[in-house]
Amino acid sequence: MVASEIRALFAVAARPEIVSLAGGSPYVAALPLDAVGAMIGELIASQGATALQYCTAQGDAGLRERICDVMALEQIRAHPDEVVVTVGSQQALDLLTRIFIDPGDVILVEAPSYVGALGAFASYQANVVHVAMDEDGLIPEALEEAIRRTAAAGRRAKFLYTVPNYQNPAGVTLAAGRRHRILDICRRAGLLVVEDNPYGLLGFDGEPMRALRADDADGVVYLGSFSKTIAAGLRVGWAVAPTAIREKLILAAESAVLCHSSFSQLTVREYLNTQPWLEQIKDFRELYRERRDAMLSALSRMMPPECHWTQPAGGFFVWLRLPDGIHSKAMLPRAISSRVAYVPGTGFYADGSGGQYARLCYSLPDPERIGEGIRRLVSVIETEIQLRDDFGPA
Amino acid sequence: MSDLERIVVLAGGLSPEREVSLRSGDRVCDALIEAGIHAIVADADSALLSLLRADPPSAVFPAIHGVCGEDGAIREVLGLLGVPYVGSVASACQMAFDKPTAKALTAAAGLVTPSSVTLPRETFHDLGAAAVIDLIVAKLGLPLYVKPSRGGSALGAGPVRTAAELPAALLSCFAYGDIALIERFISGTEVAVGVIDLGHGPQALPAVEIVPGEGEYDYAARYTAGKTEFYVPARLPAEVADEVARIAIAAHTVLGLRDLSRTDLIVDDTGTPYFLEVNVSPGMTETSTLPLALEASGHSFGSTCVSLLEQAAARGA
Numbered sequence: 001m002v003a004s005e006i007r008a009l010f011a012v013a014a015r016p017e018i019v020s021l022a023g024g025s026p027y028v029a030a031l032p033l034d035a036v037g038a039m040i041g042e043l044i045a046s047q048g049a050t051a052l053q054y055c056t057a058q059g060d061a062g063l064r065e066r067i068c069d070v071m072a073l074e075q076i077r078a079h080p081d082e083v084v085v086t087v088g089s090q091q092a093l094d095l096l097t098r099i100f101i102d103p104g105d106v107i108l109v110e111a112p113s114y115v116g117a118l119g120a121f122a123s124y125q126a127n128v129v130h131v132a133m134d135e136d137g138l139i140p141e142a143l144e145e146a147i148r149r150t151a152a153a154g155r156r157a158k159f160l161y162t163v164p165n166y167q168n169p170a171g172v173t174l175a176a177g178r179r180h181r182i183l184d185i186c187r188r189a190g191l192l193v194v195e196d197n198p199y200g201l202l203g204f205d206g207e208p209m210r211a212l213r214a215d216d217a218d219g220v221v222y223l224g225s226f227s228k229t230i231a232a233g234l235r236v237g238w239a240v241a242p243t244a245i246r247e248k249l250i251l252a253a254e255s256a257v258l259c260h261s262s263f264s265q266l267t268v269r270e271y272l273n274t275q276p277w278l279e280q281i282k283d284f285r286e287l288y289r290e291r292r293d294a295m296l297s298a299l300s301r302m303m304p305p306e307c308h309w310t311q312p313a314g315g316f317f318v319w320l321r322l323p324d325g326i327h328s329k330a331m332l333p334r335a336i337s338s339r340v341a342y343v344p345g346t347g348f349y350a351d352g353s354g355g356q357y358a359r360l361c362y363s364l365p366d367p368e369r370i371g372e373g374i375r376r377l378v379s380v381i382e383t384e385i386q387l388r389d390d391f392g393p394a
Numbered sequence: 395m396s397d398l399e400r401i402v403v404l405a406g407g408l409s410p411e412r413e414v415s416l417r418s419g420d421r422v423c424d425a426l427i428e429a430g431i432h433a434i435v436a437d438a439d440s441a442l443l444s445l446l447r448a449d450p451p452s453a454v455f456p457a458i459h460g461v462c463g464e465d466g467a468i469r470e471v472l473g474l475l476g477v478p479y480v481g482s483v484a485s486a487c488q489m490a491f492d493k494p495t496a497k498a499l500t501a502a503a504g505l506v507t508p509s510s511v512t513l514p515r516e517t518f519h520d521l522g523a524a525a526v527i528d529l530i531v532a533k534l535g536l537p538l539y540v541k542p543s544r545g546g547s548a549l550g551a552g553p554v555r556t557a558a559e560l561p562a563a564l565l566s567c568f569a570y571g572d573i574a575l576i577e578r579f580i581s582g583t584e585v586a587v588g589v590i591d592l593g594h595g596p597q598a599l600p601a602v603e604i605v606p607g608e609g610e611y612d613y614a615a616r617y618t619a620g621k622t623e624f625y626v627p628a629r630l631p632a633e634v635a636d637e638v639a640r641i642a643i644a645a646h647t648v649l650g651l652r653d654l655s656r657t658d659l660i661v662d663d664t665g666t667p668y669f670l671e672v673n674v675s676p677g678m679t680e681t682s683t684l685p686l687a688l689e690a691s692g693h694s695f696g697s698t699c700v701s702l703l704e705q706a707a708a709r710g711a
Contacts (some may be wrong), residue, residue, distance in 0.1 A: 003551065017439070018408070087695040218508065333410055333569040387515065387568055390523040392562040 009332050013341035021295075021360040022341040024168065024316060025226045030287055036231075043221070045268050048310075055255035055262045061237070063167025063269040067238050071224065074200055075214035078240050082392050084249045089196060089223040089237035093120045095155075095252040096194060097161075099245070101126045103127060106150050107159040111355065112140055112319070112348030114168045114196065117161055121350070124313035128350035129157070133308065137174030138162060140181045154226030159192040159221075165209050166315025167200040169348045173209065173313055183216050192245075198225040198237075200279050203314035204289040220244050223278045224269055229281050230314075234264045237306040278328060288316065294367030295360065298374035304381060319345075325393030326384045328353040334383060340376035355394075396700055399706060400450045404468060406437035410459030410570065411547050418678035419457040421685075425696035426703075427453075439467055443480050446477055448476040453706040454479040455699065456675055457629045460546055464675045465491045480702045481639035488652040490674050493543050493575050496649060500669050504646040505641055507669040508660075509534060510577040512543055517566045523561065530576055531557045539626075540564060542571035546673060548612045553579055581661040585628045586683040588676065589641035589655045590693070592701050596646045598639035599687035603628030624683065626690040630661060638667045645672045654703055656684050 006049035013020050043051055056063070064080035072076055086092040093116070101107065109117065111130035119354065121128050129150060132142040143160070149159050162176035162182075174182065186193050195212045213222035225237040231287065239249055253260070271277060297307055297317055306323035320342075322328060328344035335341060345357025360377075362370055403426070406412055419435045426433035436445055438458055446454075450462020454477055462468050466484035472681050475673060482490065489495050494512040501507050501557060513529055518526050530538070540563040541551035550570030554563045567574045588599035603625040606612075642657040649655075649672060656676035661667045675686040678695075 006550075007409075008410050008413045011416070012408055012410060015406075015408060015412075015439070186617075330565065336410060336685055337570070339408075386519060389518050389566055390515070391565050394562075394565055 006329070006332070009336050010341070012336050018339045018341050019088075019365055019376060020335065020341045021082055021362070021373050021377070022343045022372070023364050023366070024343075024361050025364055026232055027287060027363055028231050028233070029281060029386045031280065032275070034273060036271065039270055039274055040267060041193060047266060051263045051266045051324045053262055055259045057248050059260055060085065060262065060265040060269060063236075063265045063272075064238075066269055067224065067273040070201075070223070071211070071213075073239070074197070074204070074211040076206045076211050076222065076240070077214070078217075082240050084246060084253060085243070085254065085265060086229055086237045087257065087260055088232075088235045089198060089225040089239070090120070090255070091256070092237060092239040093117050093194075093196070093258065094123075095249055096245075097124045097126065098237070098252055099248045100142055100158045100192075102342075106155050107352075108143070108150075108157045108160045108191070108295075110162055110167065110170070110247040112136060112169050112276050112345060114163055115343075115347045115349075116351050117196065118348070118350050119168070121161075125160075126183055127155075129162075133167075133170060135172055136178060137164060137167065137172050138178065138182055140178055140185060143182060143185050147185070147191065154220060157189075157191055160186055160194065161194045162212075163196045163198075164212060165197055166202065166312055166317070166355065168199070168277060168315070169343070169345075170319040171310040171312030171315060171317040172319075173203075176209065180209070180215065183212060183219065186217065187219055193220045194223065195220050196223045197226050198223075199315035201229055202285055202288060202316075204285060205313055212283050213240060221245060229284065230268060230271055230277070233274055233380045234267055235261070236264050239393065247344050285314075286361060288314075291365070291367055291370060293381075294370045295362040295374065297370045302374055304377045304385065305377070306385070307381065309383055313354050316361050318360045318362065320358045320360055322356050322358060322381065323385055323388070324356070325388040326381065327394035328358040329355055329382060329385050330394040334379045336375065338376045338380050340380065342375045342377065360374065396431055396701055396704060398452045400427055400449065400451045401431055401433040401703055402435055402446065402454045403435045403456050404438060404440070404442075404454055404456045405435050406461070407458040407460065407462045407468075408438075409458075409545070410463060410549050411463075411545075412484065413432065413461065414547060414677060414679060415457055415459045417680075417690065418459070418682070421678050421680065421695075422455055422457050422699055424636060425699050429696045429700050430702075433536065434613075434656035436463065438462055446472075446475055450477060450492060452478070453703045454480055455703060457678055461544065464546070464673065468640060472711060478706045478709060479614070480650045480706045480709050481653050482655070486652065487674045489703065490649045490655070490672050491544055493541070493671050496672055497575075497647070497669070499648055500645050503644060505644060505648075505669045507538075508577040508580050508601075510575055512573060512575050514573045515564075516572075518564070522563075527560050527564075531560065534578050538563075539577045539579040541566045541575050541576045541577075542567050543573040545570050547677075552612070561587060562703075576611075578660050580660040580668050582660045583628065583630065585630070585638055585659050585661060585667075586682040586687075587638050587648040587657050587659065588687045589642050589651075589657065590688075590698065590702075591653055593705055596643050598642045599684070600627035600637050600690050601635055602626050602683040603630070603685050604683065606686070622681070622687055626686050631665065634665050634667065635662055641667055641669055641691055653705065654684070
């Protein structure tokens, strides 16, 4: 199935008649929109000339201070001067890839990995090498093996890209016991770690995980984002990087956009200064926990025994493994006809493998719709099982 | 100046051809606005009936492709509402949209169409896929062409050159529908012939010859500008060009179609045209063949849309 055909199917998936478990968007409707609106009005009234003006490429100093407060929740100690504000963390990914990667350079990533990162890496013609994960995240032995193989091929990986918490798309989290090991392996190999952490504050159990950056300020570039904790539409993310990399990031950001939107930055700053943002994150966590529970419950009740899925402890995603011989991309038209959508696993592998997997997102539909979506999906999978048995694997 | 007060162009729907339909609808709507007519695009969703009831339009231009748009469903509803519309009535759409039915009716009228079988997926399951596949290959030979019995834009459709390829082709087909039409593959020149009836009987537009850049005239080739070369009129001998025009008008007439249609054919190496299928809501995008044929025959796209709508409005529901 070609890309244009997939696009055509997703054009249908956006319709409200379809239960979309595809997406990946945060449920921004849960924000106190009236309060945010009033806050923005006040911001323009009192600081309009600043909010609507250029600013520095590194970002608003007041916002960078607040970003340090946010990162402290994950045990990161950082100075505002170490922070670079970016257009979502996606821009930070793009800039880092531009800085580090020449065509053919190796980047190690999880298997599967975030589609937006893979897109950025592909646009700079990186050679992406996937490293296996299990239910505890990246497997240290697999990482060592990937580094060894890369070296044996006469190449050196430029960095490891990882989403350690509630990973997109797999929903798994790098276990606390593995974190030091992963850092140690990378340190010994001289391998920079790019830690992308958009979901870190959206864990459902206990305190936020300690960030990798908290234990290795020199070897980790940390990428953060307000897209999931405040609002994706503001497009405010940030990077914290060792000095030499940070300076290049600022120059690259200046070259790319001159400066990030002052209005968005000041909106986030004011939100953090004046709104009960920690309470709001708690509300988000409860909302997503309820939806996660609805999805896991529906999967347990209805999915055929040949299917397996991850058990996310936070974030937005469940990673579904389909029965052998069933291809998630080939199954998509039937799913859309049955009015349910998901993202085929192939998008999360640089080589387009992963057809046996599908990413299911529970962040947008309410629990009842999630149950209905899984019911429809089960019916589709059951038909695919019959087709596989009749005609062989897809 | 037209008497048309307000036009609703229906576009979108929930079939995999939604994106194409939206492009078709936008193009029709833009052309109408350019002609000075108040036109809007509306989707076939839960807001449609209220919209049509609250402010009944002079006429509706259906540009929804695939299920709902071409299977007659939306036209049946327009009929219930008493809203005039461009194009064929529901019962005719039902026959035309179902490719095996359209083939049977046109064959009965003497048109040549590739030999074929039509089978639902349950038949393969109940009787054993391998045995049924063997029978198909033994009867029809190779190569074959597999497509869903209902649907368009070549989604789920593809050629089969060896028997070993047939199971995979059927799987692709069944992803888009539960009934497969399996035809003998005819190698030759692919042409599309538009038919327009502006009140003087159905007239065939010049045949459009389709030459995909590489491979098949698949979904990407259809809707990606520059991926396919079109020749208007098709590079056919005069007598063959006359024959494909005759076939398109015959298909339009036999199936009881109204206002406009597009017939797809293959002309084999001996010059014999084979009827493949007919479309009651032809694509109107910038890479669609019917607008190309209109332009080549000196019809303005916009004024043709206006004429069709005026005709529909005058005809009434």
